[in-house]
Amino acid sequence: MKIVIIGAGEVGYHVARRLALEHKDVVVVDRDGAALRRVSDSLDVQVVRGEGGSPLVLQEAGIREAEILLAVTDSDEVNLVACLVTDMLSPNTRKLVRIRNADFDACHSLLREGAPHIESVINPEIEAVRTIERLIRLPGAVEAGELVGGLVQFVGIRLDEGSSMDGMPLPELPKYLGSAKVLVAAVLRDEKLIIPSGKDFLKAGDLVYLVSGKKHLLQVMEAFGKASKPVRRVLIVGGGRLGLRLAASLEKDHYQVKIIERRSDRCRELAARLEKAVILHGDGSDQSLLAEENVRGVDVMVTLTGDEQTNILVSLLARKMGVGAAITRLTRFAYFPLMSSIGVHQIVSPRLSAIDSILQHIRRGKVLSTLSIQGEQAEVMEAVALPTSDIVGRPLSQLSFPKGALVITIIRGDEIIIPSGDSVIAPDDRVVIFARRKSVPKVEKALTVKLEYF
Known part of the structure; x- marks a missing residue:
């Protein structure tokens, strides 16, 4: 599988890293020489310097031989142009695009159905909001x-x-x-x-x-001792795009929402675009402001500023002041292993959410969804068991399943089966597999070909 990635930022870098570890043929395109040096110095991938929307650059990257184009620069416009040009040069190349601007939300289906025939539109903020809402519903x-x-x-x-x-x-x-x-x-x-x-x-x-x-x-x-009262009061620190999107979603579910935002002009914009949320102009790390707003009575605080160090500090401060739960936005994956040791347990990463969405479209076999665990240590994959795979028709105890991987659920129609060694996967069952990162390539093969061949 050859994959051309437009954009060597955090998302592009970490997707390239995951795919390189799985021995896929990856080419990364970016106009930033420093970003490309980071990629070439640490990953076994090809790099091409230039504009991702340029026909000449795309041809140099080998777009005609690529199975997938992944456009994940910080510019929605560049991503869309790269897909359009790819559609002209190589119509059979599958196109996945990251678009962050909320103005495009209503157009995702149009982009998939019309030119340039984009297979999937990925908005990391939409995925991050879904993750936050799941954590809010399960504060334990x-x-x-x-x-x-x-x-x-x-x-x-x-x-x-x-x-x-x-x-x-x-x-x-x-x-x-x-x-x-x-x-x-x-x-x-x-x-x-x-x-x-x-x-x-x-x-x-x-x-x-x-x-x-x-x-x-x-x-x-x-x-497990995690019973808790229903969450009703949510305090959001940071009223950027993600904070606005989360507040708008929570309003629809009748949560009581407050937002603390330090920019006065953004406060006015938030007040105009939200119906019920209370907008507070101030610094979310100001202990006196938190005390004044009775932070102790808040069920969940979500820190979503653009500065992850501020997010970490505010979350720690909130827990010290008696907040029921604190969800922290992080962008640097290197921070993930350190968080539990300092008391930050509930983490959301829009970049990681975007990577999960991307990988489900790149995985071989009929992979329906993926979840990254502990940053990138492991992965949960939901897939359809193909009749051609050797995982069907025999008890799990008799399968030479890849080391470091485990079938954790079988879904047959409306029946959810928590498997034992005697469980048998039937063709077209949905299976959920937990796998260490190093085991993922073998799991991909197990989902499509006979296990004895690898």
């Missing part, structure tokens, strides 16, 4: 994702000190949870990701990744 969860249209829930829960589950062997967990169908997909302990076996146990401080049917999720959360 550190990470939360939905699969199979929301029927299957994937959550990460921190096991507290003094929990009755401290030291519990995993085979005994189903007895403790009663009728709730749940599977432990992975455990993060001391920054080490563990794919559990029957010999493993839970330990206080673990970040436990669970997969459960939607109807059993609250029962599971309560069993």
